[in-house]
Every structure is written in structure tokens, then in C-alpha cells.
Amino acid sequence: MITPPDRTPLPRDFFDRPVLEVAPDLLGRVLVRTTPDGPITLRLTEVEAYDGPNDPGSHAYRGRTARNGVMFGPPGHVYVYFTYGMWFCMNLVCGPEGRPSGVLLRAGEVLEGEELARKRRLSARNDKELAKGPARLATALGVDRALDGTDACEPGDTPLRMLTGTPVASDQVRNGPRTGVAGEGGVHPWRFWVANDPTVSPYRAHVPKRRSS
DNA sequence: CAGTCGATTCACT
DNA sequence: GTGAATCGACTGA
Numbered sequence: 001m002i003t004p005p006d007r008t009p010l011p012r013d014f015f016d017r018p019v020l021e022v023a024p025d026l027l028g029r030v031l032v033r034t035t036p037d038g039p040i041t042l043r044l045t046e047v048e049a050y051d052g053p054n055d056p057g058s059h060a061y062r063g064r065t066a067r068n069g070v071m072f073g074p075p076g077h078v079y080v081y082f083t084y085g086m087w088f089c090m091n092l093v094c095g096p097e098g099r100p101s102g103v104l105l106r107a108g109e110v111l112e113g114e115e116l117a118r119k120r121r122l123s124a125r126n127d128k129e130l131a132k133g134p135a136r137l138a139t140a141l142g143v144d145r146a147l148d149g150t151d152a153c154e155p156g157d158t159p160l161r162m163l164t165g166t167p168v169a170s171d172q173v174r175n176g177p178r179t180g181v182a183g184e185g186g187v188h189p190w191r192f193w194v195a196n197d198p199t200v201s202p203y204r205a206h207v208p209k210r211r212s213s
Numbered sequence: 214c215a216g217t218c219g220a221t222t223c224a225c226t
Numbered sequence: 227g228t229g230a231a232t233c234g235a236c237t238g239a
Contacts, residue, residue, distance in 0.1 A: 048220070057220070067235060084221050085232030091220090104220055123223065135221050180220055209218055 006164040015075035019094040019101035023049040030165035033141040040113030046193040052101040057185025060100035071100035076153040087135035182206040
């Protein structure tokens, strides 16, 4: 049974906090993607925190580049990156401006626009798989680098907005190591998900790439 | 400027 | 469970 989400946009102050506070607080919140064909709404069920310049797992660890520039800007904006030659993933920028950090949106439950999401996710075998995984989530919502830098706190009919939704009770939040993060960054238990939610993606440890013999 | 590899997904065994 | 797909960003020389 799905309860109607609160439609109030999250204020920028919500994101202007330490990323480890923001990340679990995002679970149960609702992301709205407005497309020419109509809206897709997603209830967040899994996220990961990337904590600025002190986090070896973060894209911002080695400083500002053309790719990660949005992470160094104001909170509440969207950082989209391209990876594995095929996929996009999206973050919400957190913390005070200049202290780059972000929350990777890893999975969610599609509440509205399921048929629009399915057109982009033809390989999904069921509704739970539409946004089960960060690149799947971005694909389902039609998010790519064109949306890098979008302000998710802006009111109105913007391409991407974060709404208040119905935050998950803290006793339903679980956490553990981040998925696919190499090296020392892999030890931080900064992945957060909703307990027993079927849309949460499976954990996988980092796999170093083999060299061709 | 060439080499390496990624905050992944999918098909196949 | 294993390997391929696929390319741009980053690194170091």
C-alpha cells in the first residue's frame, strides 16, 4: 500500500548539512523527474554518502575537475557522471559550498510514470527492477549529463525536484559498506537502505579489473 | 599522449 | 559465477 507522498519540495537547508546526516534522511523521500511525456516519481530506498576531500572513494577526493565541478558548488544541486562507457549515475550535492560531498541515489520504488520508466528499462523483468541500482535508476528517469548541475530545490515544473515525501523511520534504516568502492574507501559503512525493501540492490564488493594476458 | 580503469549492468553457463 | 560491453576522465611520463 502506497501512501500519497507529501508534495513539499525539500528546502536547500536540508542539503546544507554533513552528508552522513543527509544520506539516511533521504530514504523515503520522493524524486520527481519531469519529462515531455509526463512525470516519473520515485521513492528513494537506497543511497550512499561520499564525504568530500577526506573520502578516497569520492570523485572529489583529488580536487576539482571538469567532471566533478558541480560537487564544489551549492548544495541541493544534481551531480551526474558517466561511467563504464555506458551508464549515468546521479548524486545530490550536500554540505556547505566548497566542501564537496554528495549522496549517490542507488535505488528506489517507482510511484508514478511506471510506463515511462519501462520504455527506457526494457530489460527490467518486473517493477522492482526498474530502479534497482544507480545506473538503472538514472536510466529509468532519463537522467544524463545534460541534467548535471540541475537545482533540485527549485520550485515549479523543473526537470528534477526533491520532495519531502514520507521519511523512513530511523529504526527501518540499515547501513553497511558502499558497493563497488575500491581500496580504503570501501571500509566506510556509508551505504544506507530501507530494511526489507524489495527494490534495494544487492551488495557487491569491488572487483579489480584483470589485465588481458 | 598512451595506458588504465571505473560509485555498473546484462547475457550466458 | 564469469566475462563482455564501451568510452571518457584521469594519471603519469
